[in-house]
Amino acid sequence: MNARQILIVFATGLLVSCAREDGDVPREPEKAAETAAQPTVTKTAEGILEYYPQDVKSVEAWLGHEFMVGETPIRPTEAVPAETLRKMVGRTVKIEGVWNSGQKWKQPPPTDDEAYLQNxxxxxxxxxxxxxxxxxxxxxxxxx
Structure with missing residues (x-):
């Protein structure tokens, strides 16, 4: 085969692979299930609202749990902004909303890197x- 024939075979392969419907790439079944829409679960938390500022090093703040009611983290939204929640810190509140399952985090391997030392x-x-x-x-x- 000469270079021209190799180029034609390569280009044909690219065209065929790009011609798949909507450019879909087959996925593994478990990954497809992970990307499926999660059902919305409404939860309620009642108790004293606690505040863990993001600029203070604490496990709660690092985990993204700026506001907590007991053991339940509360995430501010457009409907209930952080300013509103800050005004209610220390008071007994009842908060209702959809549960957000967050994201998995994997600890990086130990290094001398400052970012690792912050975790x-x-x-x-x-x-x-x-x-x-x-x-x-x-x-x-x-x-x-």
Whole structure:
């Protein structure tokens, strides 16, 4: 085969692979299931609202749990912004919203890198979820 024939075979292969419907690439079944829409689960948390500022080093803040009601993280939204939640810190509240399952985080291998030193350490093999919590749709001040 000369260079021209090789080029034609290569170009034909590219055209055939690009001609698939909508450019879909076959996925593994478990990955396709992961990308499927998660059902929305409405949750309610009632208790004293606690605040863990993002500029203070704490495990709660690092995990994205800026606001907590007991053991339940609360995520500010457009409906209930962080400013509103900050005004209610220390009060007994009832917060309702959709549960956000967050994202899995994998601990990087130990290095002398400063970014690694900023991360809290977790037991090896433990699954760490960052950013999980109730996305606040409504908040009620129970103390009033």
């Amino acid at each position: 809290p350490t977790f037991p090896e093999g433990e699954i760490v979820i960052r950013g999980a919590g109730i996305e606040a749709a409504s908040v009620l001040d129970v103390d009033q």
